[in-house]
Amino acid sequence: MRREATGAYDVTVAGGETVRAFIPVPLPPSPDVDLREGLRRPFEAAVAALGRLDAVTELLPDAAFFVYGYVRKEAVLSSQIEGTQSSLSDLMLHEAGGASGVLLDDVVETSNYVAALYHGIRRLRDDDFPLSNRLMREVHAKLLASGRGATMMPGEFRRSQNWIGGSRPGNAAFVPPPPGHVEECMAALERFIHATDDDLPALIKAGLAHVQFETIHPFLDGNGRLGRLLITLMLCDAGLLREPLLYLSLYFKQQRDTYYRLLNEMRRTGDWEAWLRFFLEGVQHVAEAAVATARSASEIVAANRDRIAQEGRRAGSALRVHRALAERPVDRINGIAERTGLSAPTVAASLRLLEELGLVSEVTGRQRGKIFAYDSYLDVLREGTEEPPG
Structure with missing residues (x-):
């Protein structure tokens, strides 16, 4: 028309x-x-x-x-x-x-x-x-x-x-x-x-x-x-x-x-x-x-949760830290501790386990004030955002 x-x-x-x-x-x-x-x-x-x-x-x-x-x-x-x-x-x-x-x-x-x-x-x-x-x-x-x-x-x-x-x-x-x-x-x-x-x-x-x-x-x-x-x-x-x-x-x-x-x-x-x-x-x-x-992100979170659950006694705290990172995929140890109710040393130990499993990485390279990223989850969200505007 x-x-x-x-x-x-x-x-x-x-x-x-x-x-x-x-x-x-x-x-x-x-x-x-x-x-x-x-x-x-x-x-x-x-x-x-x-x-x-x-x-x-x-x-x-x-x-x-x-x-x-x-x-x-x-x-x-x-x-x-x-x-x-x-x-x-x-x-x-x-x-x-x-x-x-x-x-x-x-x-x-x-x-x-x-x-x-x-x-x-x-x-x-x-x-x-x-x-x-x-x-x-x-x-x-x-x-x-x-x-x-x-x-x-x-x-x-x-x-x-x-x-x-x-x-x-x-x-x-x-x-x-x-x-x-x-x-x-x-x-x-x-x-x-x-x-x-x-x-x-x-x-x-x-x-x-x-x-x-x-x-x-x-x-x-x-x-x-x-x-x-x-x-x-x-x-x-x-x-x-x-x-x-x-x-x-x-x-x-x-x-x-x-x-x-x-x-x-x-x-x-x-x-x-x-x-x-x-x-x-x-x-x-x-x-x-x-x-x-949304489905891909949910599947990744579920698969990672299952992988962590196989770690026996270490799994309990690590699952809580994993859930906190699914909620906020980049965060400090203290921030995760506040949101999970876990102590900072417990969070740090759980993050080391998640690093060993290849699920998270430390992104600052510092000894203090470390910040961790939930990489595989972020990869799903990043699609289309990493290219410079055309």
């Missing part, structure tokens, strides 16, 4: 240059999105894959451990898209109090992403707070609480013109709405998110809202990360997922050219269906991959 352009251009001045800034019309699209023929099958496949992913949290014995690791995997991927070099190992080492081999700001930005996601989920789930512009500003404040973004108005909508691509406004690939239109555009997006009279499924609304948020680009920095977080928050808020386990960052990273092409074409022609087909295929692909990763 072809539509008229999905917004209007406003001639404005930015950085001393005259530019055409795009102001999107409010959602939902008009005429309505056609969920029949071209989108019916990808929509049904995506919903089914989401259902299987949601069931993982009930079926896996160590689902809470997996959520801990998978959230951090997404933080790494989403931050890599924005240019950071932090890896999953760097993030977990940082959280354990170690020094990683990359710039501290890169690791801090990735750690902020974890805090921002957990803040949003806690507000929705525990505080019964609505998914609103206020909540998005709160999440944004967490996202840019420290590191390079701390000077970019954390938690506040921008009051100056920004642009996407190019070295200056005049050669930008896209110029979002002028700052004077940001509040009204975001108010319209909030109304759309909460509307119940548009008959749009929550998954479709999440795909539409993501594009609208990216088009408005309401903050000076962090828009890409928050725009991807918005998808997860909407799906959790709608009850499609009990845990925040669906992340499209790796898919968007791998399909970057297609992603940006479809966004630009949609703004020009109103072809929401082409974008939604791409989005739904991504949801299906990512959900299925997450289920496979």
Whole structure:
């Protein structure tokens, strides 16, 4: 279906240059999105894959451990898209109090992403707070609480013109709405998110809202990360997922050219269906991959547990240490001792056994303040995160 352009251009001045800034019309699209023929099958496949992913949290014995690791995997991927070099190992080492081999700001930005996601989920789930512009500003404040973004108005909508691509406004690939239109555009997006009279499924609304948020680009920095977080928050808020386990960052990273092409074409022609087909295929692909990763992680934990159990009298404490590392795959001896209730010498002895079995390794090379990593478990989570952003 072809539509008229999905917004209007406003001639404005930015950085001393005259530019055409795009102001999107409010959602939902008009005429309505056609969920029949071209989108019916990808929509049904995506919903089914989401259902299987949601069931993982009930079926896996160590689902809470997996959520801990998978959230951090997404933080790494989403931050890599924005240019950071932090890896999953760097993030977990940082959280354990170690020094990683990359710039501290890169690791801090990735750690902020974890805090921002957990803040949003806690507000929705525990505080019964609505998914609103206020909540998005709160999440944004967490996202840019420290590191390079701390000077970019954390938690506040921008009051100056920004642009996407190019070295200056005049050669930008896209110029979002002028700052004077940001509040009204975001108010319209909030109304759309909460509307119940548009008959749009929550998954479709999440795909539409993501594009609208990216088009408005309401903050000076962090828009890409928050725009991807918005998808997860909407799906959790709608009850499609009990845990925040669906992340499209790796898919968007791998399909970057297609992603940006479809966004630009949609703004020009109103072809929401082409974008939604791409989005739904991504949801299906990512959900299925997450289920496979969850099962692999669970199988590795179970196999390692069985291996430790064969060690006779040494197995008791080692199993408790192993469980603590499945919960937090990189940690200090003292941290493991606190979480298991074991003494530090007992934890150290158990870690030596796990090292002998080839299950963990010490990652600092120091004699004091040693930090251990659960290697085989981390290997499952690392897939897709160790490549530099392309």
